[in-house]
Amino acid sequence: MDHITEILIQLFAILVAAKIGNEIFRRLGQPTVVGEILGGVIAGPAVFGVYEVNAETELFAEIGVVLLLFQVGLETRLHELLRVGRTALMVGILGVALPFAGGFAAAELAGGDLTLAIFLAAALTATSVGITSNVLRDLGALTSRGGRIILGAAVIDDVLAIMILSVASGVAAGSFEVVNILSLLVVAILFIGVVVIGGTRILRRRRSILTDPEFAETPFLPGMIVMLGLAALASLIGLAAIIGAFLAGMVVGESSERHALESEVAPVAAFFTPFFFGFIGAQVDIAGLANFDALMLLIGITALAVATKFVGAFIGAIGQGRARAALVGWGMVPRGEVGIVVAGLGLSTGAIEGEIYSVVVGMAIITTLIVPPFLPALVRRATTNSEMEEAAAAGPTPGVEDDDDGVRNVDDEPESGPS
Amino acid sequence: MDHITEILIQLFAILVAAKIGNEIFRRLGQPTVVGEILGGVIAGPAVFGVYEVNAETELFAEIGVVLLLFQVGLETRLHELLRVGRTALMVGILGVALPFAGGFAAAELAGGDLTLAIFLAAALTATSVGITSNVLRDLGALTSRGGRIILGAAVIDDVLAIMILSVASGVAAGSFEVVNILSLLVVAILFIGVVVIGGTRILRRRRSILTDPEFAETPFLPGMIVMLGLAALASLIGLAAIIGAFLAGMVVGESSERHALESEVAPVAAFFTPFFFGFIGAQVDIAGLANFDALMLLIGITALAVATKFVGAFIGAIGQGRARAALVGWGMVPRGEVGIVVAGLGLSTGAIEGEIYSVVVGMAIITTLIVPPFLPALVRRATTNSEMEEAAAAGPTPGVEDDDDGVRNVDDEPESGPS
Numbered sequence: 065m066d067h068i069t070e071i072l073i074q075l076f077a078i079l080v081a082a083k084i085g086n087e088i089f090r091r092l093g094q095p096t097v098v099g100e101i102l103g104g105v106i107a108g109p110a111v112f113g114v115y116e117v118n119a120e121t122e123l124f125a126e127i128g129v130v131l132l133l134f135q136v137g138l139e140t141r142l143h144e145l146l147r148v149g150r151t152a153l154m155v156g157i158l159g160v161a162l163p164f165a166g167g168f169a170a171a172e173l174a175g176g177d178l179t180l181a182i183f184l185a186a187a188l189t190a191t192s193v194g195i196t197s198n199v200l201r202d203l204g205a206l207t208s209r210g211g212r213i214i215l216g217a218a219v220i221d222d223v224l225a226i227m228i229l230s231v232a233s234g235v236a237a238g239s240f241e242v243v244n245i246l247s248l249l250v251v252a253i254l255f256i257g258v259v260v261i262g263g264t265r266i267l268r269r270r271r272s273i274l275t276d277p278e279f280a281e282t283p284f285l286p287g288m289i290v291m292l293g294l295a296a297l298a299s300l301i302g303l304a305a306i307i308g309a310f311l312a313g314m315v316v317g318e319s320s321e322r323h324a325l326e327s328e329v330a331p332v333a334a335f336f337t338p339f340f341f342g343f344i345g346a347q348v349d350i351a352g353l354a355n356f357d358a359l360m361l362l363i364g365i366t367a368l369a370v371a372t373k374f375v376g377a378f379i380g381a382i383g384q385g386r387a388r389a390a391l392v393g394w395g396m397v398p399r400g401e402v403g404i405v406v407a408g409l410g411l412s413t414g415a416i417e418g419e420i421y422s423v424v425v426g427m428a429i430i431t432t433l434i435v436p437p438f439l440p441a442l443v444r445r446a447t448t449n450s451e452m453e454e455a456a457a458a459g460p461t462p463g464v465e466d467d468d469d470g471v472r473n474v475d476d477e478p479e480s481g482p483s
Numbered sequence: 484m485d486h487i488t489e490i491l492i493q494l495f496a497i498l499v500a501a502k503i504g505n506e507i508f509r510r511l512g513q514p515t516v517v518g519e520i521l522g523g524v525i526a527g528p529a530v531f532g533v534y535e536v537n538a539e540t541e542l543f544a545e546i547g548v549v550l551l552l553f554q555v556g557l558e559t560r561l562h563e564l565l566r567v568g569r570t571a572l573m574v575g576i577l578g579v580a581l582p583f584a585g586g587f588a589a590a591e592l593a594g595g596d597l598t599l600a601i602f603l604a605a606a607l608t609a610t611s612v613g614i615t616s617n618v619l620r621d622l623g624a625l626t627s628r629g630g631r632i633i634l635g636a637a638v639i640d641d642v643l644a645i646m647i648l649s650v651a652s653g654v655a656a657g658s659f660e661v662v663n664i665l666s667l668l669v670v671a672i673l674f675i676g677v678v679v680i681g682g683t684r685i686l687r688r689r690r691s692i693l694t695d696p697e698f699a700e701t702p703f704l705p706g707m708i709v710m711l712g713l714a715a716l717a718s719l720i721g722l723a724a725i726i727g728a729f730l731a732g733m734v735v736g737e738s739s740e741r742h743a744l745e746s747e748v749a750p751v752a753a754f755f756t757p758f759f760f761g762f763i764g765a766q767v768d769i770a771g772l773a774n775f776d777a778l779m780l781l782i783g784i785t786a787l788a789v790a791t792k793f794v795g796a797f798i799g800a801i802g803q804g805r806a807r808a809a810l811v812g813w814g815m816v817p818r819g820e821v822g823i824v825v826a827g828l829g830l831s832t833g834a835i836e837g838e839i840y841s842v843v844v845g846m847a848i849i850t851t852l853i854v855p856p857f858l859p860a861l862v863r864r865a866t867t868n869s870e871m872e873e874a875a876a877a878g879p880t881p882g883v884e885d886d887d888d889g890v891r892n893v894d895d896e897p898e899s900g901p902s
Contacts, residue, residue, distance in 0.1 A: 066718075067538065068541070068542065068545050068718065068724070069715060069718040069719055069724070071538075071542055072545075072549075072711060072714055072715035072718055072724060073715045073719070075711055076708065076711040076712045076715050079704065079707060079708050079711060080708055080712075083704055083705070083708060119486065119490075119538060119539060120538060120539060120542050122487070123487065123490055123539050123542075126487050126491075130491075284750055284753060284754075285498065285502055285753060285754075285757070286502070288498060288754055289495065289498050289499055289502060292491060292494055292495040292498060293495045293499075295491055296488060296491035296492045296495050299485075299487065299488040299491055300488055300492070305487070305488070305491060328749075328750040328753075329750070330747075331703055331747040331748070331750050331751050332750050332751050332754050334703060334704060334747075335703075335704075335707055335751050338704070
């Protein structure tokens with residue numbers, strides 16, 4: 065059998081497994097994304113081994129999550145994101161600081177060396193926004209304030225994560241320089257700033273390349289080019305490719321052709337995203353977790369990962385009221401493919417060993433699987449409360465109870481437009 | 484730079500190059516597909532080397548042509564294809580026999596050994612229907628009688644090609660058995676028959692999995708699953724994956740959800756096909772052709788490839804009138820990726836050497852580039868003639884000249900429905 069045939073069979077198998085998982089979970093009234101991941105577990109190396117994790121299936125998974133975040137970006141307006149900027153910054157910082165501190169302390173207490181402690185801590189910090197934003201889209205809650213805080217915090221989270229990873233890699237390689245870390249920070253912030261401000265201005269002011277009917281009948285291919293270009297560029301400077309894709313979506317979404325683009329991107333994303341969810345499932349290493357110690361370690365680390373991320377992000381968003389803070393905290397919990405990538409990096413540099421690797425990957429998958437089932441209820445609670453708040457903010461009208469007035473006015477951020 | 488980053492950059496580069504080539508050729512009023520291939524030449528290894536030919540870019544190219552043929556299949560109705568079945572069979576057989584005989588004779592006259600002669604002959608036979616069907620779609624001529632003959636002949640062509648390739652590989656490996664060739668033929672015909680007749684019946688009779696609203700909101704993902712599955716299966720039994728994809732499209736196209744599916748598949752195909760055209764361009768090996776002998780050989784083999792395929796297919800379709808036969812003959816000329824695959828197989832088995840390989844690949848690309856510019860005029864001529872014929876067939880009405888009546892009735896195939 066030649067290579068292309070093999071890959072075609074594997075892609076077929078992933079799609080079928082994801083589709084079956086999706087259908088079963090839809091009929092059970094559960095989040096379909098969990099079904100798709102479990103489909104990946106069953107068809108993947110852990111059970112039937114119909115497909116393997118190789119360069120091609122990984123690429124399809126990566127393009128899948130890149131498209132997912134591009135879609136999310138398309139639906140996100142910059143000025144709405146900036147409105148929740150302060151809260152997102154707090155959520156991002158605290159949501160990184162607590163897991164890092166927790167992971168580091170746990171590793172040190174268990175007697176691990178410094179490199180292991182830093183890598184474990186880094187793996188605990190990295191949020192993967194793909195799963196949460198997928199579920200929020202399905203719930204129509206992506207543009208709610210809670211959704212926007214999560215997206216903004218994910219960008220900050222990722223900037224901090226590359227700095228931590230850079231520290232971790234530097235320590236592992238025995239060469240650690242503060243200058244490198246700072247220059248990384250500057251490059252990351254410059255990238256985000258230039259893309260968002262520059263890109264948005266260009267697309268808002270002139271009709272530009274995207275909407276020039278002389279250049280393209282539809283904005284689809286230019287949009288895909290911007291997406292791949294910024295994803296590659298983000299990846300090149302050390303950020304996650306999905307952050308570049310998210311920014312690309314947000315910038316392109318400022319164009320007047322947004323809706324045409326959205327409807328053309330939808331099938332492409334629908335084709336690719338099952339590969340992403342299936343791929344996460346394929347990483348499950350049941351053999352590596354088949355002893356009591358590893359299982360206990362998995363439970364402990366997963367509990368630590370959930371608790372620290374939730375509490376950190378919750379505190380960061382508490383100014384938005386408890387219901388919304390709970391949604392934000394829970395939405396930041398999945399580590400997904402980002403946690404898996406960090407674990408892989410730790411394994412390849414020798415900082416962590418096979419068993420710890422399996423445990424960290426298991427943690428990344430469990431944190432991803434447990435989040436979606438609870439999101440609908442959290443979104444409902446956050447929405448109900450926020451609607452009451454907004455009605456109240458519009459002025460105390462007769463018939464609207466105004467029971468949390470003082471708190472609301474102090475904590476809400478100013479609803480000013482973009483600068 | 485990690486591997487995924489590298490691949491993202493390469494995919495970005497191919498899309499940009501293809502898009503620029505497409506735009507330039509569109510403004511020049513030339514077939515855009517030629518521009519996309521030339522974009523691939525310039526960005527690829529032959530000139531700038533922004534991207535390379537690797538497993539990932541090859542996979543994207545393969546999925547691109549698979550989607551292209553799936554789309555073509557969606558627009559092709561089985562009973563219309565069967566109406567031109569006899570002509571397509573003749574075109575397929577003669578369009579394979581002449582190039583094979585020509586290639587074999589030329590190699591023998593030049594003093595090559597038997598293995599070389601068979602491989603060269605095999606490389607000359609294989610038509611790639613991707614390019615022609617893409618141009619015919621743009622011209623709206625895919626469902627014209629000429630278009631249907633080309634599609635039907637391409638299926639027959641591919642069945643014959645796998646038998647020839649199997650003979651060639653057998654001779655190269657020193658083990659050649661008639662039983663193997665015959666069993667290949669039986670499997671290929673069984674595959675095509677079962678898929679087309681079985682699949683069509685299932686989809687026509689019951690609403691089935693594709694259109695069951697309980698199973699899927701849209702037929703898109705089930706359609707993609709059928710496409711990948713049949714492409715993989717075709718590839719597994721030795722047929723080209725694109726033949727499986729074409730059959731999948733034709734079968735799925737019988738469902739009542741055809742139009743919904745077409746509009747969802749269109750952006751996915753638009754995303755992938757530039758990788759296919761760019762990939763063909765990337766195969767150009769200028770260094771391997773940089774001497775006088777190689778160039779002369781290239782010109783000679785290309786002329787032989789064009790002449791034998793055109794004449795064979797033309798004779799096969801002559802019963803349909805000269806204008807249509809010319810369209811069919813010219814439309815079968817591109818060797819495209821199929822010729823490149825055969826050459827690669829010959830190289831890996833040691834049957835052909837580096838220089839001949841470069842020449843055969845060059846022939847495959849040139850035959851692909853020269854076809855599109857002349858198709859619009861050939862389509863116009865074939866359409867005008869056929870409209871006149873059909874008007875005449877409807878009965879001699881006043882004002883319609885009836886100058887080729889006798890010929891038409893003898894040569895036209897019966898317009899009966901499917902059995």
